[in-house]
Amino acid sequence: MIALREDRRLPLQALAWAWPMVRERGGAVGGIVALSFLASAAALLPPYLTQRLVDDGIVGGRGDVVLQLCGAFLVLLVAGVVVEAVSRLAYLKLSAHVLFGLREQVYRHLQTLAPTYYARTRGGEILSRLDGDVAEVQRFAIDAPMGLLNAVFSLVVALVLMLSLSPLLTALVFALVPLHVAALLLSRPWLERSTHAVRQQSAAMSSFFVESLRAMKFIQATNAAPRQEAGLRAHHGDYFAALRRSQLASLGAGGVQRILSGLGVLLVFAVGGSMAAAGELSVGVVVAFIAYTTRAAGPLQTAAGVFMGWQRAKVSLERIREIAAERPTVTSPAHPLALAQPVRGGIRLDAVTFGYGDAVVLDGASLDIVAGAKFALVGASGVGKSTLIDLLQRHYDPAAGRILLDGLRLDLLELAELRRQVVVVDQDPVLMPGSVRDNLRFVAPDADDVALLRALSLAGLANFAHAGGLDKPVGASASALSRGERLRIALARAILQDPAVLILDETTSGLDLPVAQAIVAAVDRVFAGRTRIVITHNLASVGDVDRVVELRDGGLLVQSPVRAVAPLLRVV
Structure with missing residues (x-):
């Protein structure tokens, strides 16, 4: 300080x-x-x-x-x-x-x-x-x-x-x-x-x-x-x-x-x-x-x-x-609670309210995400989907209500441990200057090349991994890589982090449908049994899901993937 x-x-x-x-x-x-x-x-x-x-x-x-x-x-x-x-x-x-x-x-x-x-x-x-x-x-x-x-x-x-x-x-x-x-x-x-x-x-x-x-x-x-x-x-x-x-x-x-x-x-x-x-x-x-x-x-x-x-x-x-004078919005508690091992990944939102100034984004929203389930989160642009993800990673705390991971409030957990268990891969992943190896080790400093190559292979970059790809420079603003390569490298980083909850934030947005489906299939294969939240505007690209959740008017509406949208947990 x-x-x-x-x-x-x-x-x-x-x-x-x-x-x-x-x-x-x-x-x-x-x-x-x-x-x-x-x-x-x-x-x-x-x-x-x-x-x-x-x-x-x-x-x-x-x-x-x-x-x-x-x-x-x-x-x-x-x-x-x-x-x-x-x-x-x-x-x-x-x-x-x-x-x-x-x-x-x-x-x-x-x-x-x-x-x-x-x-x-x-x-x-x-x-x-x-x-x-x-x-x-x-x-x-x-x-x-x-x-x-x-x-x-x-x-x-x-x-x-x-x-x-x-x-x-x-x-x-x-x-x-x-x-x-x-x-x-x-x-x-x-x-x-x-x-x-x-x-x-x-x-x-x-x-x-x-x-x-x-x-x-x-x-x-x-x-x-x-x-x-x-x-x-x-x-x-x-x-x-x-x-x-x-x-x-x-x-x-x-x-x-x-x-x-x-x-x-x-x-x-x-x-x-x-x-x-x-x-x-x-x-x-x-x-x-x-x-x-x-x-x-x-x-x-x-x-x-x-x-x-x-x-x-x-x-x-x-x-x-x-x-x-700028104060952090969140800090780790002096005596954090420890998550039970292994972390299951169950998430609960209990009457969560949050906004920026006078603009309310979530208004008493509630939702249960069963550990190991795959949810699709949909909603109009600007409705607050990314804000919800920021709350799950605890970049902010709710103004009212609470969010729990495996039954423990997020604000009672150590920040580093929470963010290791809840990992986001967004549509424009950040790659740091250096090589592919440097970017993979950014999240796993102690990983050897064998682990890095395995993560690349699981992420769908097997050919890339065996062609000296670890030493390939990513270029300024990752310009030396295609968008698909950037997304798969970000997915490989998530694999190395081994989280209990994986969030895909518009990850496949703008990709051809076969490419998008291939990336989601890789996620489902590697993270089977883990909690997955897929934010998307195109449900056709996300594969099978256990629930579809719509964010609208500050509330969360849940539907079965085979039924029309029904307001099950709507709070306005």
Whole structure:
């Protein structure tokens, strides 16, 4: 579960969300911080050495001092390169661990959400949040604390060294700090609005690509390619406009900070140079102080970067929180009941009511399906047949009434076990990227090739199974397979799952009658004695059935397959 609450402590939430992953790498974090401090200390030594090089070596006429200090500079240079390389590699490993962990949390939560969420949410919008928004939060959660720690350390060391050189010049430089803070506060709303606009346009463009690529054959067939290109150009224009506004906001905020930093350097030149000309300071001190002033601006720039990063991360965190706010419609009970083994597959609907918002689909519907029976479910398109199947697999719970499997309420069973016992093969089965073997093992990871070939043979793909078919790639959107092959592979997956209840959801719709009858015959042969529910518009394709059930007006009407439809269990 994603622990994000609705309150004003968003920075703490971002850190708290990432903290478990950071804690797992506590040793690496300590090492990175230590290396960062070491690198900062090494970067602060050159100005001090420069002061000695100028005053003691060059002005003082000491060649040996010049050589010694040049050697010290070389050692610092090499050490800095080594420390930076080790630190960056360690940081890369830590960042990847946190990023992947956060993304897996969001994805885990997405897997618990109901089909209605995906029906109303564009795929590109979800992808944008999984990719860009999670990465933005990760960068802030890792970069901000480490950057601030390093900035504070560098600022303190620089302040001590600057005070040792000239308290007056130090006071002049740090008098500009309130102006830095004020500029950041004034830029905050602009940064936040522009970042939100970029995220929205990026998500819109991702959605455009996802939806267009899925529909490419239709686009080609309808000669809509020019219109799609125009749509893409429009998205590019909107995205560029948002990106330009965001860049202007960042450039404006960062530019003000650089101007203020440059103003500090100019003050040092003006005041320090005048003091050096009057003999009140040595040239080496002025040169060193200018270098320290530049380095002291680094921590201030870091703080500004953290602030601007937070404006971006806050937008991303709010977008992720919208996903977190989506609650699963169903969950496994804390103490699930166990189905008696073997599972028989008897199903009972007892006064079930369900709907989407104000639209009622089932209204007090009741039905008994005897274990091992074969039922045909018919009804007009959109009447709610697929909704009934979703209830049987418990993607939703009834608003009223109850559904039982072998006498046990579905909401008292463990979800994974229920969905292993109630399996659906629909008219457009989903095949995942990869080979036929990959798709079969998607439901049976431990099955060997012998079991996979047996399932293919039982599903009517014996020739396919013995012709290297396991290694055949299914192609993008299963385009390398015919519809009949896709259906039979889905049936082979169902065979590997070995369910007590098999549901064919318009599986043979649109197929030639002989092909449809052959698939149903394979089901009857393999699943004889199992409960079978066949949703269809064509009873001629389903073979012998024990009952025909019609869904109409929110109720279920049952008839014998040899008699006219009679309202036996009608509830309106």
